[in-house]
Amino acid sequence: MANEGKKLSNPSSTGSGGAKFEANIQATFVTLMLSGGYAPCLPAWPIVEIKLQGKIADYETDDLIVLVENPVTQQRCKLLGQVKLSIGVTESNPVFAEVIQAAWIDFNNPKVFSKGSDVIALITGPISATDSDGVSGLLEQAQRCKDAEEFIKQVGRARFCSDTVRAKLRAFKAQLRKANAGVELSDEQIFDFLKHFHLLGYDLSRKGSVITSLIQSHIAQFNKEIPDKIWYHIIDEVQLFNKAAGTITRSNLAEGIIRYFKEPVLNYIPQGLSVSDFLSEKKPYSEIEINWRAHSASNSIALANLIGSWDESNENDLIIVSSFVGEEYTGWVRGLRDTLHLSGSPLDFRDGVWSIKDRGKCWEEFSYRVFDSHLDLISEKCRLVLGADDPTFELSIDERYAASVYGKIAPYSSAIRGGLAATLALLGNRSCVLDKCKRGNPKYIADVVVNGLLSNVGWVRWASLNDLIPVLAEASPSVFLSAVDQATAAEVSPFSELFAQEGEGIFGRNYMVGVLWALESLAWDDEYLIAASVSLAEIAALDPGGSWGNRAGNSLVDIFLPWLPHTLASIQKRKVALATIAREQPGVGWRFLLSLLPNQQQTTSGTHKPKWRLEGLVDREGSVNRAEYWEQSIHCAKLLVELAGLDSSRLSELVKKYASLPPEASTALLDKLSSKELTSKSELERYQVWDAICGVLVHHRNFPSAPWSLGEKYLAPLEDVANTIKPISEALAGRRLFSNRDYDLVERDLTYEQQQLKLEELRRESIKSILAESGFQGIVEFSSSVPDSQSVGQTLATIDSLELDREILPSMLDESGRLQGFVKGYAWVKCWKYGWGWFDRLDKVDWALEEIVSLLCMLPFNEEAWSRGESLLGDDFSRYWLKTPANVFQMKEGGEYAIGKLLGVGRAGAALEVVSSGIYLKWDLDSSLVCKVLLAYGAAEPESDRIDGYRISEIIKKLQEDFRVDLEDLSQVEWMYVTLLDRNSDVSPVTLERKLSSSPEFFCELVRAIYSPEGLSVEFVPTVEERNIAVNAYRLLNEWSLVPGGREDGSFDSTLFTDWVAKVDRLSRTSGHFDVAMNCLGSVLIYAPEGCSLWVDEEIAKLANEKERDALRDGYAVATFNSRGVHWVDPEGKPERELAQKYRDQAEALEYAGYHRFAKTVRDISKDYDIQAERNISRFGK
Structure with a gap:
């Protein structure tokens, strides 16, 4: 509780x-x-x-x-x-x-x-970004995983979750333990809580x-x-x-x-009072409808429609277009350009990209101009363009985000690739309007091209076509499904490699999305439902799981949702498809059929819809009647009972879904559970089913008034089964009491204290029975078989017996895993019950030093343990500090002593944990010691995964607030952790920033660390250490916001500023870094203070206006643009217009003050924002 x-x-x-x-x-x-x-x-x-x-x-x-x-x-x-x-x-x-x-x-x-x-x-x-990313990633995993076992596995796998996510899981576990009166929660409890937490x-x-x-x-x-x-x-x-x-x-x-918020009422002019009939029918020239079929550019438009789209900035696109139309591009495109200004032009041209406004309409309108020779040519171009693999995949996963930097750029634009893919879809689905072509030829071409693109190809081709695969599937569904079958049946499936390409974080990508969307799209069609859903099941069988939500299993659930199926197939066809999946892929079928039971899946974001097929049908609001809903639900539940067979694991999982089973299926399940085939199994095989039944009974009886709770009418038959298959062996029956599910073991109508007392008594009686039945060895074996072995040890410790001490200590001190937890629980309770005198009374004469160390590490981390360790271990006392878990919350004082000892044995991570906890507990720690710990931790290989960036930032923040801290020590700390201290966190490297603003030498040192001298002809290859220093220096300069000459009280001293700049000029010219130094200085000047009569201090404006300061002005302009950061795009361009006006006014003020060079830079910024506004209006405006 x-x-x-x-x-x-x-x-x-x-x-x-x-x-x-x-x-x-x-x-x-x-x-x-x-x-x-x-x-x-x-x-x-x-x-x-x-x-x-x-x-x-x-x-x-x-x-x-x-x-x-x-x-x-x-x-x-x-x-x-x-x-x-x-x-x-x-x-x-x-x-x-x-x-x-x-x-x-x-x-x-x-x-x-x-x-x-x-x-x-x-x-x-x-x-903080650490908290936001970590918690969001953790909660997303909780939402995506089917149960606690999968959740813990996924979070624990470095490939799918970051250390930050795991750190946040530890934070939730720790806080939930405190909220639960110090009692550890099971994985199931934590998972259940996180699924409901946002x-x-x-x-x-x-x-x-x-x-x-x-x-x-x-x-x-x-x-x-x-x-x-x-x-x-x-x-x-x-x-x-x-x-x-x-x-x-x-x-x-x-x-x-x-x-x-009152809805406006619209009033309409009464019929018959309109004067439109009296108006002249003559329309302005711009509104005269044009017969595009008879227009002089109709042939060019027809050819353009066959291509679909292309980008004039891509030379390869223009070569393809020119080759297809059989003319020089500049001459041919002139006719298209002449149509753009005409009303109702079917063409669109924006930002250098040509496209067709309504391809379906143009396909019909200009079909009379399309002949087989055109189709032969377009077939060739489709193979060439769509068959070109993306060179991005020549790079490693973590390098692909910078493909353009490495020169790995796709040869053709996404515009022409998308246009030609859509052409294939039109050939495959709307060939009937091409009456000048041989019957069947358009569809034949679509089939042949799609087959050539996807049949027996490697993962790079599938990844390269990822965005276009749904369209290609619509172009030739049968060919596409055959290609997917080939890929899933291959000895080394290309899809397995595609799964391996998934990256994490902002630059990660799921290259299977195109295949999944294509299969979802085909599943709408009654004809392809079974084939598409079986393919999804086969892909799900290959899927190792990942952090992306688009998975084949999820697609199957959405397609067959009983209350909103995403298919036009009949209920009979859906039932056949479900049975086929269960037969061909029973493992996948089991998992996804569980999700289709009533009350399991209550929301859906829908599935991908076809664009060129089933036009209009999939856009209807679909729904099912009550009879159809229950028909499918009963079918799914019966399939599950059949798939479960006599497998204990599956039967127990089905028992847990007992409340969601329709009566027909729950009766079938009860019959199977009480069958001779199951009751004749061994106790061990039956245990899992019995345990699941007990859990269901307790859960529903603890909440009798809840709307989801089952009444005794439904629970009684289940209880009869439980009594039939209950284990006779006390060691098996007692496992439930030590399963880490305390909340499922006792009645909820008791107080927390009563619950704990009752649970302790039940556990005590169970342990006594096992002792009587199997002796101490039985207890050892029992501990090895239960999740909560520590509670076994704690319960055993309440039974007074010196014989037990001798059985366990010291012979079991070197155990690992569950038995280690058993020994730890035993020793802890003994010490808690009898005090440290119990430890002193143990006969340790013949104990090895390592055994003494092990026992001390299991006991409270405090001065009592330390004094005994020093006395018993002598010169080997360091062994204790090398092994102790160092739980700070078990100690009342001696924090600095413990930190020093941990540092002395090279455990900087553990020492830092003590520091972090000490700050939370408001200890007054020596700042020099804290700095020493931070520097040691940063220089060593981290041995603790419980320290994250947030905790380190908080420690540094505390140091910055301590007036006693040595500024040089603090500077070294900030330098080591500068990557954690940025604008996205609450802590910034204020000490280093002040040093930058007050020390020209330090500023120039950083500039030299990043940039090579101007005019250096010899190629310089930095060492790893030099590269790391350069990265830190770059981050620091990039975050720098304190202008030289600025004081801590917010005032500005122009004399200090000019002196600082003069020294930088001299030092940077000497080293050959003048321009880059000025560029860096320009970046920080965006934070410059206001002057008396100008929006910027006159001394700064004077410097920025000097003729030789071009690099400074460039740095100022770039920093100004970057300072805007991520922003919402307004289709009307209003924010950009406002910024343009702001900088225009500033430029005007500078010019009137006599700073014309600086004014030009600011005016150029204004012009760029004007251009951005126009671009946004052009792209996104209505």
Whole structure:
């Protein structure tokens, strides 16, 4: 059971920043409710109620509770939201501990939280990239994995998850353990919790943020005049409800706010009063309809439509076009250009790319101009262009993002490749309109080309065509399916290699998506459903799993969803397909049929739809009636019972889904479980099934009033089976008590203390029975067979017996795995129960030193252990420090002593863990010692995986706040960890930045570390160390934001600035680095302070205007552009227009002040933003 919940607090009494952010978040959900928007993480149902400060209503996660309701069934789900402006997701962060404690209490309270439908969300402002990436990756894995075993396996595999994700899992485990009164949670419990937990990032805490913009866009749907004022009105209203801890619905909000969101009523002119009949029918010239079939450019348009699209900036594209049309490109394209200005032109030309506005319409309109000779030519071009493999795949996975830098560029543009692929799809599906061609020839050409492209090819071809494969599949479905069959049947499948190409992070890519989408697309067709779904099953069998959501197994689930199938096939055809998959790929069939049981898959994002086939059919809103839904569900469940056979593992998994089985299938399962074939199996084989049945019985009986809970009518037959197959052996029956599933073992109507006492008594009786049945050796064997062997040792330790001490100690101290946990649990409880006197009374005369070390490491990490270790081990005391787990929370004092000892044996990672925990516990540590630990950790091979970048950043932040720290030591620390200290974290290298701004020598040293001298003719090959120094220097200069001459109080001393620049000039000219030094200086000048009469300090403007400072001005311009960072693209180009005007005004001011060279640089920036605005309007504007 969780700890006592957090205390009720009035939101108006919290800190101003957090309270404001909380109000903004609450106002965001109110806006979504009023504008018809949907709540994140919940089904797309209307928001009907928002409860604020839910502590009064017995919620622990209490900042807001958002309820949504299905408008048809009135089913409700809710989001429990905890709002924190800033937070660190670590094992020691107190704010995160508070959040998890509250969430854990609610999660286990069926009165406020329904598992499977409700969710819990931590809603934050901007947090560190480490936390954001790590937590998002962890929660995504929890959502994607089918069970706890797969989840733990995936997170533990370095290929699929980063160390950051694993660090966040440890943070959740640690905080959940604290929330659970110090009791470790099982993997199943943690997995179940994480599946219901979400992290939502909102950047509402600053003006002009993306989320604020989106919310105001919601408001602007109803009122375009004053969306910002309406937003502030909503915030004010929310704060009134907040003070009263009220509940917000549409009915109790202020009438004025409701009125803002009133749907406009449109009035139409009555029929018969229109004057359009009296207007002249004569149209302006620009609106005269043109008969394009008879136009002089009709032949060129027909040829252009056969190509589809091409890019004029790609020379190879132009060669293909020219070769196809049989003319020089410049002469031929002139006719097309003459049509662009005409009304209704079928052509489009943007940013150098030609395309057809409506290919299907043009295909029909100009079909009379297409002959077999054209098809022969286009067939040749398709083979040439689409058969060219992407040279990117000549690079390693981690180099492909920079393919252009390595010169690995595809020979043809994506425009012409996409255009020709679509041509094949048109040939394969709309050949009937090509009446000037031999009947069947167009489709024959499509089949032949697709076969040549995909039949018996390697993984590089499949990867190169990834984006186009869905279109090629539509062009020739049968040929494509045959190619997929060949690929899956190959001894070394190209798909296996494609799976191996998946990368992680922002530059990673899944090259199987094209194949999956193609098969999803074909599955819409009744004719191809079985073949496409079997191919997906075969691919799923090859799939090793990964971090990407697009997997063949997921595609199968979406296609056959019983409540929304993504196919036009009949229910009979779907049933045949399901049975075929189960027969041909039973392993895959088992996994995906489980997902099709009722209440297993409640949401779907749909599947890929065909573009050139089944036109119009797949766009209809599909649905199934109740009879059809249950017909498929019963079919799936019966297949599962059949597939399970007598396999204990599968039967136990099916038992866990007992509540989701239709009556016909649950009866069949009960018959199988009580059959002679199963009951005659050995106890060990039956145990897994019996354990699963017991878990189901306890789970449902613990929550009798829950809507999902089964009544005794359904549980009694299951209990009869359990009694029939229950193990007689106490060693088997007792396994459940030591399974790491404490929450499933005792009644929920007891208090936590009563639950623990009862569980301890049950365990004690079980251990006594095993001792009586099999003796101590039976206990050892039992410990080796249960997940929670430590509890076995702890329980055994409560039985007073000196014989047990002699049996275990010291002979079992060198055990590993589960037996090590058994010994550790035994020793810990003995020491806790009898104190350190128990350790002293042990006869250790004949013990080896390593045995003494092992036992001490199992006992509390504190001064009691240290004093005994020093006394017993003498000169070998270092062995203890080499092995101890160093759990800081077991000690009260002596932190610096422990740190020094750990450092002394080369365990800088363990020492750093002690430092990190000590900072959390508010120890006053010696700053020089902390610096020493950080430097040692950075220089050594990390032996601890529990230290992440966030914790190191927090330690450095603490050092920066310590006035006693030696600045030179701190500079070395910041230099070593400069890669962690950037604008995306809360900690920056302030000491190094101050040194840069005050020491010209240091600045020039960094410049020399990065750049070679100007005019150096000899090629310089840096060492690994020199390369690392250059990387650190580059990162530091890139993050530098303190202008030389700037003081800590924010003032600016122009004299210091000019002196600093003069020294840099002299040093950089001497070394041959003047231009690069000026470029770096220009980058930091974007942070320059304002002057008295100018937007920038006059001394800085004067320097930037000097004739010899071209490189400085270039650096300033580049840094100005880069400072904008990632931004939302406005199709109207408004932000770019505003920036252009801003820099235009600045340039004007500089020019009037006499700084014309600097003015030109700033004016060029303005012009570039004007160009960007035009480009955005051209690309994205309507």
